[in-house]
Amino acid sequence: MFGKTTLVFTTVLCLIALGDSTDVKQCANGGGNTIKSTVITECDEPPCELKRGTRVEIEQKFVPDRDVKSLKTSVHATILGLPLPFVGVDGSDACNHVYDAQGNVAGCPLKAGTEYHYKNGFPVRKIYPKVSLDVYWALVEDGNPITCFEVPSKIID
DSSP states (O other), X not given: OHHHHHHHHHHHHHHHHHHOOOOOEEOTTSOGGGEEEEEETTBSSSSXXXXXXEEEEEEEEEOOSSOBSOOEEEEEEEETTEEEEOTTTTTOBSGGGXXXXXXXXXXXXXXXXXXXXXXXXXXXXXXXXSOEEEEEEXXXXXXXXXXXXXXXXXXXX
16 A cells, blocks of 8 residues: 555656756747646756756647747857857757657647647767856758747756
């Protein structure tokens, strides 16, 4: 009995934690109005603390305002005004990380007006310096943002 109660309690706490959206800023270049919510692990409000040696997961609910044939990620950190791409994530195929509202793999193409969930992440490598930065994360088709957000962050131990 105690084991089942603990399992239910733990599951409820995890669902509550996952339900909290992270306060992110819409990008100036567009794409933010399609975002319904963004959740970054361990970050409810900026600056997000990105712990070295961990993996940060991102989940985003969005509704494209037009049909989309393909998606690529455009992800970089701006440090001292200089954009530095997240190696291994920037420029990768985003279609492999798109799910329908029920959690089934959706892939591309995407239909306008339909809700999708994008799930991906990136490693915060131990070699990264402890600095403040702005994370820019966009899903783009032919260089045009479909979704886009920015969030102040800092790399910590």
